[in-house]
Amino acid sequence: MKKIHIILLVGIAATIAVLISFLQNTSTYDTVATAKSKPGKFVHLMARWDKSAPLEYDALKNPNYLSFTAVDTLGQSVKVVYHQPKPENFEISERLVLKGKYQDGYFDCQSIQTKCPSKYKDDMEAAKKNVQVSEAVENK
Amino acid sequence: MDYIGEHLLPGQLGHFFIVLSVVASLVATFAYFKVTRTASSVDAGYWKKLARAAFVIEVVSVAAIFSILFYIIYNHLFEYKYAWQHSSRSLEVKYLLSCFWEGQEGSTLLWSIWHCVLGLVLIKTSKTWEAPVMTVVSFAQFCLATMLAGLYVFGWKMGSNPFTLLRDSGVLDSAVGLHINADLTQPLRPDYLSFIKDGNDLNPLLQNYWMVIHPPVLFLGFASTIVPFAFAVAGLWTKRFSDWTKPALPWALFSLAVLGVGIMMGAAWAYESLTFGGYWAWDPVENASLVPWMILAAGIHTLLIYKHSGHSLRSTFLFMILTFIFILYSTFLTKSGVLGEASVHAFTDSGMNVQLVGLLVLFFFPSLILFLIRYKEIPSIKKEENVSSREFWMFIGSLVFFLAAIVISAKTSLPVFNKIFGTKIAAPEDEEFAYNQIQIFVAVIIGVLTAITQYLRYKDTSSSFFWKKIWIPTILSIVVATLILAFGDVDYLKHGPGFLGAIWLAIVASVYAIIANAAYIWLGVKGSLKLSGGSIAHLGFGLVLLGILISSSKKEILSKNTSGIAIDFGKGSKEKTGENLTLVKGFPMKMGKFDVTYVGDSAHPKKQQWYYIIHFKSREDDEEFTLRPNAFVNYKGNEGLMANPDSRHYPGHDVFTYISALPNPEKNKDTASFKSNPVKPGDSIYYSKGYMVLEKLSSRDSLPFEGFKPGDKATVATVRVHAFNSSSYTAETLLIDQGGRQFSVPDTVMSESLILQLNKVDGDTADLGVKESNSILEYVTLKAYKFPYINMLWLGIIITAIGILISMVRRVQLNRLKKA
Numbered sequence: 025m026k027k028i029h030i031i032l033l034v035g036i037a038a039t040i041a042v043l044i045s046f047l048q049n050t051s052t053y054d055t056v057a058t059a060k061s062k063p064g065k066f067v068h069l070m071a072r073w074d075k076s077a078p079l080e081y082d083a084l085k086n087p088n089y090l091s092f093t094a095v096d097t098l099g100q101s102v103k104v105v106y107h108q109p110k111p112e113n114f115e116i117s118e119r120l121v122l123k124g125k126y127q128d129g130y131f132d133c134q135s136i137q138t139k140c141p142s143k144y145k146d147d148m149e150a151a152k153k154n155v156q157v158s159e160a161v162e163n164k
Numbered sequence: 165m166d167y168i169g170e171h172l173l174p175g176q177l178g179h180f181f182i183v184l185s186v187v188a189s190l191v192a193t194f195a196y197f198k199v200t201r202t203a204s205s206v207d208a209g210y211w212k213k214l215a216r217a218a219f220v221i222e223v224v225s226v227a228a229i230f231s232i233l234f235y236i237i238y239n240h241l242f243e244y245k246y247a248w249q250h251s252s253r254s255l256e257v258k259y260l261l262s263c264f265w266e267g268q269e270g271s272t273l274l275w276s277i278w279h280c281v282l283g284l285v286l287i288k289t290s291k292t293w294e295a296p297v298m299t300v301v302s303f304a305q306f307c308l309a310t311m312l313a314g315l316y317v318f319g320w321k322m323g324s325n326p327f328t329l330l331r332d333s334g335v336l337d338s339a340v341g342l343h344i345n346a347d348l349t350q351p352l353r354p355d356y357l358s359f360i361k362d363g364n365d366l367n368p369l370l371q372n373y374w375m376v377i378h379p380p381v382l383f384l385g386f387a388s389t390i391v392p393f394a395f396a397v398a399g400l401w402t403k404r405f406s407d408w409t410k411p412a413l414p415w416a417l418f419s420l421a422v423l424g425v426g427i428m429m430g431a432a433w434a435y436e437s438l439t440f441g442g443y444w445a446w447d448p449v450e451n452a453s454l455v456p457w458m459i460l461a462a463g464i465h466t467l468l469i470y471k472h473s474g475h476s477l478r479s480t481f482l483f484m485i486l487t488f489i490f491i492l493y494s495t496f497l498t499k500s501g502v503l504g505e506a507s508v509h510a511f512t513d514s515g516m517n518v519q520l521v522g523l524l525v526l527f528f529f530p531s532l533i534l535f536l537i538r539y540k541e542i543p544s545i546k547k548e549e550n551v552s553s554r555e556f557w558m559f560i561g562s563l564v565f566f567l568a569a570i571v572i573s574a575k576t577s578l579p580v581f582n583k584i585f586g587t588k589i590a591a592p593e594d595e596e597f598a599y600n601q602i603q604i605f606v607a608v609i610i611g612v613l614t615a616i617t618q619y620l621r622y623k624d625t626s627s628s629f630f631w632k633k634i635w636i637p638t639i640l641s642i643v644v645a646t647l648i649l650a651f652g653d654v655d656y657l658k659h660g661p662g663f664l665g666a667i668w669l670a671i672v673a674s675v676y677a678i679i680a681n682a683a684y685i686w687l688g689v690k691g692s693l694k695l696s697g698g699s700i701a702h703l704g705f706g707l708v709l710l711g712i713l714i715s716s717s718k719k720e721i722l723s724k725n726t727s728g729i730a731i732d733f734g735k736g737s738k739e740k741t742g743e744n745l746t747l748v749k750g751f752p753m754k755m756g757k758f759d760v761t762y763v764g765d766s767a768h769p770k771k772q773q774w775y776y777i778i779h780f781k782s783r784e785d786d787e788e789f790t791l792r793p794n795a796f797v798n799y800k801g802n803e804g805l806m807a808n809p810d811s812r813h814y815p816g817h818d819v820f821t822y823i824s825a826l827p828n829p830e831k832n833k834d835t836a837s838f839k840s841n842p843v844k845p846g847d848s849i850y851y852s853k854g855y856m857v858l859e860k861l862s863s864r865d866s867l868p869f870e871g872f873k874p875g876d877k878a879t880v881a882t883v884r885v886h887a888f889n890s891s892s893y894t895a896e897t898l899l900i901d902q903g904g905r906q907f908s909v910p911d912t913v914m915s916e917s918l919i920l921q922l923n924k925v926d927g928d929t930a931d932l933g934v935k936e937s938n939s940i941l942e943y944v945t946l947k948a949y950k951f952p953y954i955n956m957l958w959l960g961i962i963i964t965a966i967g968i969l970i971s972m973v974r975r976v977q978l979n980r981l982k983k984a
């Protein structure tokens with residue numbers, strides 16, 4: 025066997041090892057119920073902002089404390105605490121990917137991913153809304 | 165029905181040219197295929213004429229589609245969905261181009277037009293390779309053309325047409341007022357267009373000059389990868405296994421330089437326009453274009469090995485094929501919507517997934533099967549590479565780079581696995597670290613290999629030759645790296661000492677790469693610029709690595725909200741100190757070595773965009789500057805803000821800041837109420853940002869106060885307010901007694917947003933009302949970073965690109981010389 029072949033095998037073995045260890049560190053996409061069932065474990069919670077519940081953010085008091093209620097597609101909700109200001113597009117986002125852990129009765133969120141407005145469907149929904157708004161103005 | 169005010173001609177022309185481009189590219193593909201397969205030179209000549217004519221028609225069609233679409237956007241013809249969806253009247257002209265490529269169709273078109281340009285150059289220059297290479301290019305053009313077609317084939321919609329009319333797009337279907345008699349079952353009113361006054365506008369985050377130039381450069385990089393791919397396929401197809409490498413090499417170098425610059429322009433945009441606080445986030449969309457770049461780099465190195473030693477031809481074929489396949493894969497990832505949950509940038513499903521997968525499959529399987537069929541026939545050398553040879557170490561470097569690309573791609577593909585297997589695996593907790601902890605070792609290996617490999621000779625190097633030259637740069641590197649580590653304060657301990665050790669190793673390796681390659685320009689090629697393309701490129705790459713390592717590991721959050729600045733959360737509070745700081749207008753706050761003041765704001769004349777004037781003043785020296793981060797506030801009626809950062813550039817570092825929160829003018833009503841506090845002089849009252857002491861209560865008979873008549877009595881409460889930021893203020897609130905009728909005159913401490921009011925006095929006990937209100941304040945919350953040595957990264961990119969282009973020019977010259 026040539027040296028190059030040995031190195032090739034070692035390289036491939038290392039690659040596989042790296043990917044296996046990566047898979048062991050991955051987390052999961054969860055609903056509120058499943059996130060609550062594993063407190064302290066890092067998960068990706070798929071939910072949206074429940075606009076009917078109060079949102080707490082006062083930049084004068086603490087710019088690094090945001091708390092709101094997230095509700096998932098099954099209708100279950102959880103209080104979310106996030107130590108950053110509201111992320112961009114938070115208000116218009118149809119869905120949030122909340123990364124963090126459920127603990128002490130609330131979801132301690134490390135990062136929030138909102139949907140990017142460059143995505144076409146969202147854009148179109150927002151745009152449709154705007155047509156209706158402008159047309160409502162016209163009709164007044 | 166005729167609608168008033170529509171311009172239908174451009175769209176009809178556009179449709180015509182789209183159909184023409186589908187047909188022309190198909191004819192070109194077939195004709196070039198025939199040229200390649202026909203033995204008779206007379207027949208081949210006829211086919212070739214047809215093929216060229218068809219391709220020229222294709223070029224004309226694509227150029228026409230491009231121009232017409234731009235005409236529509238430029239003239240704000242909102243009867244076309246594309247113009248309405250992506251632009252607006254208030255948009256600056258320079259951003260009209262960004263609108264063009266904001267959409268799927270426009271970006272496909274951009275890709276297609278670069279293929280046209282490259283195709284014309286190939287027809288002119290590639291001689292005997294023209295037919296097979298252009299078969300591949302024309303076929304790619306056909307695939308792209310179908311993606312723009314928007315035609316229904318047996319009920320299946322093929323592609324998405326940029327000339328769709330707004331009224332046909334479904335957007336207006338539910339707009340009641342635009343229909344006859346306001347009835348949705350009726351058609352649109354003939355004058356509906358008069359109600360569409362403005363377009364939907366370009367996404368504010370894309371209203372940045374980088375977005376004018378980054379997509380064309382990136383897509384030129386994307387498009388140009390087809391050339392080495394086509395040459396490799398042509399080599400396999402026509403069994404000219406060796407010849408293709410000569411013309412393919414300069415093309416591959418061109419592609420590497422342009423794609424690399426294109427990717428990093430995207431990084432520069434992210435740095436200047438996005439608010440994740442950096443230029444790279446290992447986002448799937450970023451990774452998707454980095455992976456083919458890395459494979460292409462590996463392929464170029466194996467190609468050079470082949471040229472000089474005859475080894476590694478098979479891997480060259482494989483790498484060149486995979487480069488293009490991964491370009492197609494990245495197109496699939498970004499456009500199919502599969503990344504929806506994993507990436508912030510990706511598009512959602514555009515309904516073209518069948519076509520996107522088809523594109524991937526149509527190129528992947530034929531090229532791979534061809535490679536496997538021909539594998540045994542591809543010449544290879546039985547004799548083993550010598551360990552002291554340049555090719556041995558170059559191959560290891562290429563292999564490591566390739567495997568690193570595969571690892572990145574596999575991690576990025578988690579959403580694809582989820583889709584296929586129905587799993588719900590998500591990225592790990594610290595996604596960036598999951599990449600960094602592996603790639604840093606790749607950086608170490610690649611850094612060291614780029615440093616030493618140039619000093620080795622192909623086939624065999626005598627150890628005396630090697631050591632004679634390499635000892636100078638080695639010692640120099642050890643000295644420089646030691647100095648950096650000793651005085652550079654690289655102490656990034658977030659991920660433990662092990663990772664810090666890896667960072668140090670990588671710094672040493674990248675310093676070695678920089679110095680050894682710089683030295684090689686003199687030691688190896690005697691300062692000949694023409695010959696030193698490789699060294700310059702590797703030197704640049706070393707700078708890139710060093711820039712990344714230092715700017716990331718020494719990135720500093722200036723707006724760290726530690727106690728003592730604004731807020732004391734009290735004992736036992738779960739509220740952590742954070743990374744954002746609130747600045748009250750006119751009131752300086754400490755931020756690192758700066759006193760930072762929010763001076764005021766100014767509005768954009770045409771848009772809902774505000775510029776916030778933030779003044780930085782150093783306490784240590786007389787450094788002073790103003791940054792103007794801006795934000796779109798409640799853009800298009802949607803509550804919220806979209807911020808654009810601003811940074812101050814220094815040779816050594818950048819100060820980078822953006823607005824992270826603003827008071828909402830709608831909600832900023834004074835809802836706070838006075839809390840009553842019965843106190844005696846000397847007692848204190850706490851509020852959220854400090855405490856206050858009632859110093860004294862005094863009675864007065866006269867006051868310089870309008871309406872204060874002789875006989876009236878007043879009690880003055882003197883209150884000393886101590887803020888936790890160690891400022892203190894005196895406030896006086898009055899209780900006036902006008903013949904039994906009492907009223908109070910409150911006092912305000914603006915910077916603390918406090919309103920004090922003396923409600924009642926009973927002996928020496930006063931009832932002091934305290935209100936903390938937001939409405940009296942103007943403030944911004946911002947985040948500020950310090951990025952050290954970020955310019956080294958940008959400089960490194962430019963040097964790398966220049967180095968690669970020098971090599972390219974040299975390879976083109978060499979090819980010409982050989983032919984002559």
